[in-house]
Amino acid sequence: xxxxxxxxxxxxxxxxxxxxxxxxxxxxxxxxxxxxxxxxxxxxxxxxxxxxxxxxxxxxxxxxxxxxxxxxxxxxxxxxxxxxxxxxxxxxxxxxxxxxxxxxxxxxxxxxxxxxxxxxxxxxxxxxxxxxxxxxxxxxxxxxxxxxxxxxxxxxxxxxxxxxxxxxxxxxxxxxxxxxxxxxxxxxxxxxxxxxxxxxxxxxxxxxxxxxxxxxxxxxxxxxxxxxxxxxxxxxxxxxxxxxxxxxxxxxxxxxxxxxxxxxxxxxxxxxxxxxxxxxxxxxxxxxxxxxxxxxxxxxxxxxxxxxxxxxxxxxxxxxxxxxxxxxxxxxxxxxxxxxxxxxxxxxxxxxxxxxxxxxxxxxxxxxxxxxxxxxxxxxxxxxxxxxxxxxxxxxxxxxxxxxxxxxxxxxxxxxxxxxxxxxxxxxxxxxxxxxxxxxxxxxxxxxxxxxxxxxxxxxxxxxxxxxxxxxxxxxxxxxxxxxxx
Amino acid sequence: xxxxxxxxxxxxxxxxxxxxxxxxxxxxxxxxxxxxxxxxxxxxxxxxxxxxxxxxxxxxxxxxxxxxxxxxxxxxxxxxxxxxxxxxxxxxxxxxxxxxxxxxxxxxxxxxxxxxxxxxxxxxxxxxxxxxxxxxxxxxxxxxxxxxxxxxxxxxxxxxxxxxxxxxxxxxxxxxxxxxxx
Numbered sequence: 069x070x071x072x073x074x075x076x077x078x079x080x081x082x083x084x085x086x087x088x089x090x091x092x093x094x095x096x097x098x099x100x101x102x103x104x105x106x107x108x109x110x111x112x113x114x115x116x117x118x119x120x121x122x123x124x125x126x127x128x129x130x131x132x133x134x135x136x137x138x139x140x141x142x143x144x145x146x147x148x149x150x151x152x153x154x155x156x157x158x159x160x161x162x163x164x165x166x167x168x169x170x171x172x173x174x175x176x177x178x179x180x181x182x183x184x185x186x187x188x189x190x191x192x193x194x195x196x197x198x199x200x201x202x203x204x205x206x207x208x209x210x211x212x213x214x215x216x217x218x219x220x221x222x223x224x225x226x227x228x229x230x231x232x233x234x235x236x237x238x239x240x241x242x243x244x245x246x247x248x249x250x251x252x253x254x255x256x257x258x259x260x261x262x263x264x265x266x267x268x269x270x271x272x273x274x275x276x277x278x279x280x281x282x283x284x285x286x287x288x289x290x291x292x293x294x295x296x297x298x299x300x301x302x303x304x305x306x307x308x309x310x311x312x313x314x315x316x317x318x319x320x321x322x323x324x325x326x327x328x329x330x331x332x333x334x335x336x337x338x339x340x341x342x343x344x345x346x347x348x349x350x351x352x353x354x355x356x357x358x359x360x361x362x363x364x365x366x367x368x369x370x371x372x373x374x375x376x377x378x379x380x381x382x383x384x385x386x387x388x389x390x391x392x393x394x395x396x397x398x399x400x401x402x403x404x405x406x407x408x409x410x411x412x413x414x415x416x417x418x419x420x421x422x423x424x425x426x427x428x429x430x431x432x433x434x435x436x437x438x439x440x441x442x443x444x445x446x447x448x449x450x451x452x453x454x455x456x457x458x459x460x461x462x463x464x465x466x467x468x469x470x471x472x473x474x475x476x477x478x479x480x481x482x483x484x485x486x487x488x489x490x491x492x493x494x495x496x497x498x499x500x501x502x503x504x505x506x507x508x509x510x511x512x513x514x515x516x517x518x519x520x521x522x523x524x525x526x527x528x529x530x531x532x533x534x535x536x537x538x539x540x541x542x543x544x545x546x547x548x549x550x551x552x553x554x
Numbered sequence: 555x556x557x558x559x560x561x562x563x564x565x566x567x568x569x570x571x572x573x574x575x576x577x578x579x580x581x582x583x584x585x586x587x588x589x590x591x592x593x594x595x596x597x598x599x600x601x602x603x604x605x606x607x608x609x610x611x612x613x614x615x616x617x618x619x620x621x622x623x624x625x626x627x628x629x630x631x632x633x634x635x636x637x638x639x640x641x642x643x644x645x646x647x648x649x650x651x652x653x654x655x656x657x658x659x660x661x662x663x664x665x666x667x668x669x670x671x672x673x674x675x676x677x678x679x680x681x682x683x684x685x686x687x688x689x690x691x692x693x694x695x696x697x698x699x700x701x702x703x704x705x706x707x708x709x710x711x712x713x714x715x716x717x718x719x720x721x722x723x724x725x726x727x728x729x730x731x732x733x734x735x736x
Contacts, residue, residue: 072573079580082590090594 118251121149125255129262132269135159136167139224142259143234144171146222146252150244152236153216159232175214177237178206185233188221195221195249196238215239220249222256226264295500296525302502303522310390317390321383328376335369407445409473409480409547410434416452424460424469431470439475441547443527448547451520451531455484455543458516461507462488462541478549479529485542490535499533555602555691556668560591562631563605566624575612582608593635596667599691618695625699626706633707638664645708646701646733650675650685671697681734685714687727692720694727701731709736 124145128138139157147155154173159166163182170177184204188197198218199211211217216237224232234256342365345356359365417430424430459469467487474481491499491506498504500521505514524531528548535541567576580589583604587597610620633640638660643649649657650673658670671689678684687697698714705712711734718728 070573072577075577076573079588079590082588083592086590086592086595090592094594 117149118248121145122251122255125258129258132266135263136169138259138263139232139234140169140171142224142255143236146234146255147172147236150220150236150238150248150252151242152220153214153239153242154237156235156237157232158235160230173214173237175210178204178210180204180207185221195253197221211237220252222252224256224260224263226260226267232260295521298502302518306502313386313390317383317386321387324376324379324383328380331372331376335372338365338369404442405445406440406442407448408438408440409448409482410438412445412449413452413471413473413482416449416456419449420453420456423457427463427466428456428460429466429468431468433470433472435473435475435480437475439473439480439549441480441527441549443547444523447523448527451523451545452482452484454516454520459484459486459488459541462486462490464489467540479546480549482545482547483542484545485540487540490537490539490541492535492537496533496535500531555597555599556665557591557593557595557597558632558636559602559628560597560605561593561635562628563602563609563624564591565631566627567609569627570623571613575609579605579608579612582612594665596665621693621695622699622702625696625701626703627699628696629700629703629707643708646704646710646712647675647677647680647683649704649708650683651677673697682730682732685729685731687729688720688725694719694721697727698729701729705733710734711736 125142128141128145131138133141136159139159143155143157146152152172154175154177155171156168156177157171158168158180160182165179165182168179180202184202187203188201196218197220199208199216202208214237217240218238220236220238222234222236223230224234226232236252341356342360345353345360413432413434417424456469459467463486469487470483470485472481472483472485495506500517501514502518503514504518507514521531524545524547530544530546532544533541534544564576567579583589583601585601585604587601591597606621606624607617610617613620615623638657640649640657643652653673653675658673661668661670669690671687671691671693674686676684676686685701687694689697694716698716701712701714713732713734715730716727717730718724718726720727
């Protein structure tokens with residue numbers, strides 16, 4: 069080789085060595101970078117696993133799946149997080165293990181008594197415990213077969229007490245940092261807080277419903293009290309008025325009856341006098357005939373009769389009003405007796421049939437047991453009559469009335485449903501108010517239903533109404549089997 | 555200066571002259587490296603200046619002519635043996651447009667300590683534009699040679715007017731360039 073190329077060769081050799089050295093350095097750098105990337109990747113994966121675990125636990129705390137499902141899901145997530153071989157959770161109540169479920173193993177892990185856990189907690193500060201520390205041969209043998217050497221215990225507290233214990237069984241190969249265990253513990257606190265919150269929420273809802281129900285009952289009682297007070301005041305007023313009117317009406321009616329008798333006599337005498345005047349030619353007779361022509365006594369006497377009849381009607385009407393007022397106001401005058409509801413209704417229908425027969429088709433569906441109650445048959449009959457008459461009066465042409473009785477538990481239910489014109493809500497709201505009526509002047513006192521309401525209440529029952537305009541109205545009366553109350 | 559440029563210079567000398575010439579140039583130069591150059595290593599800028607000066611003396615050409623010829627040769631060397639892909643560009647204009655943000659960026663990724671000259675091409679039309687060059691080495695002659703080498707590689711010819719020069723005190727060197735298809 070010439071000297072020139074020899075020198076070149078030497079340079080090339082050195083260049084190659086330098087290149088190899090450079091390559092070696094670069095390789096080390098690359099390997100170091102790869103190692104660092106691998107480390108960072110492992111770290112990232114571990115962080116991802118942690119955040120996935122915490123996210124899963126966080127989601128659990130947002131749901132309300134019930135105690136057992138929540139604890140099951142938490143234990144499953146923790147088992148996967150720690151790569152545990154299997155796990156178990158147990159519920160503790162009144163110092164005893166009540167329910168215990170195993171996850172991830174078909175083998176039956178021997179049950180542990182509450183004393184085992186208490187013993188462990190007495191002697192161990194850390195939550196990871198060796199199986200041998202349980203001093204339970206059965207458990208030790210079972211765990212040996214499963215290659216389990218230790219267990220992580222996570223207690224879940226609610227309301228300051230440990231109600232649940234989660235056990236995560238680990239093999240010899242399982243390894244993790246202490247922070248990982250801390251996160252399991254923190255997650256356990258979260259689950260406990262969530263369970264506590266859900267429990268409180270349920271209690272709160274229950275309390276709310278109870279309070280609402282009580283409130284509704286109070287409002288109802290208040291309304292009933294107001295109604296009763298109203299009724300009592302009106303009753304007093306009615307009694308007073310009835311009493312004041314009763315006497316003058318009494319003697320007016322009595323006098324009127326006498327007046328009618330006198331009128332009848334005078335009419336008869338006048339008839340004879342007229343006949344005599346016709347046959348006589350003297351001056352008195354002429355005056356009598358002239359007076360007859362001028363005054364038209366035939367018409368007069370006929371009109372007197374009409375006027376008397378009108379007065380009679382008027383007085384009867386006033387008497388009826390006074391009687392209604394008395395009814396409205398009166399106390400327990402009738403004797404309490406036991407009577408059959410079906411029979412009471414039948415009797416009432418007989419009394420009122422004349423008013424119903426031209427307009428009403430009656431449909432009866434009585435309870436064959438024919439329930440009987442203790443109370444005032446006449447008063448209850450009055451109520452039924454009121455319902456039937458009102459129904460008939462509400463029919464424009466004709467219609468149906470359905471009467472149904474049914475014994476239930478401690479009361480009998482009577483429904484009277486018609487196919488009359490029905491009424492709007494605004495009328496239904498006032499229908500039991502005294503003196504409220506939809507009938508014209510002189511057609512109704514407006515006391516019928518308020519009296520009926522009072523009678524039913526005195527019997528310890530309830531009366532209610534439902535109606536739909538154009539369809540019909542249904543009254544429902546409930547009367548208890550127990551003794552009638554005032 | 556990266557070793558690849560020294561390797562290119564050696565190859566250039568062996569092609570245009572011979573090994574004895576290269577040995578003589580090395581012997582005549584005061585080189586810390588002793589003339590041993592590895593592709594991916596970095597060496598003193600002074601060594602290339604020294605080698606180039608002594609080479610031009612040896613060949614009996616002016617420094618400017620020598621560097622221009624070397625620049626033309628260098629492009630061919632880089633495109634075949636360089637660390638970054640240059641073949642994917644379809645003409646000189648697209649290479650110049652991507653020189654800084656693609657080519658030199660990739661070079662720095664592989665050799666973080668490498669000092670690369672700064673180039674910026676601004677197209678005026680498809681075939682004309684301005685090229686700006688800046689480098690602490692102020693080898694604008696070599697840059698001009700590289701541009702000619704590049705044009706030849708892409709089947710083009712280039713007319714360059716050196717309108718500004720760092721050697722004249724300007725901040726950058728600037729050429730007005732026009733490309734023609736061969």
